[in-house]
Amino acid sequence: SQQGEEDPQALSIQEGENATMNCSYKTSINNLQWYRQNSGRGLVHLILIRSNEREKHSGRLRVTLDTSKKSSSLLITASRAADTASYFCAAQGEGAQKLVFGQGTRLTINP
């Protein structure tokens, strides 16, 4: 399978804590993207990090990329109940438009 892997598959934390999700991919990439999906809904684009970048921030989100290990992490700081959702990484290969999604992490933030 070309699909990437994410861990953990499920994560449950208390509101206010930080949540970290990891993603590994298999091929050389142009960029790696993170998406959020609320239950039964479409995907919301969170952040894109290019292969020549190592870290990127957007609000409470911090994404890192290690191309030597073919891995990325998403950190959500000061989590809120509204952050409860599934989070997916998606790798876009060099010269390609299609995305290969990871298996996703189901994040639950407990009030």
Place this chain on the structure above:
Amino acid sequence: GAVVSQHPSRVICKSGTSVKIECRSLDFQATTMFWYRQFPKQSLMLMATSNEGSKATYEQGVEKDKFLINHASLTLSTLTVTSAHPEDSSFYICSANRGGAGETQYFGPGTRLLVL
């Protein structure tokens, strides 16, 4: 951000019938759109890449005669599930590239198909 719509949002049909799902880019032109399928509690699996004015490119294991894709304009791609069966019940999501390779994809809200 760019907007992609899908219609219908939900459809229930009898086994053996065909169902058409539309994907539209509302405020930009998309030469390439993508169709994904997502089963409950699973990730998105790419089914095919839809190219405006040419044949779609299907991923391995996806039957092109069962999942017909038409991309007749720069803002519309359609997916037709022909002779649907209960195992085709799934969440179908489309996306569109605003630019070329290396750019963000914008996703539609998805279509939930239930085949009885």
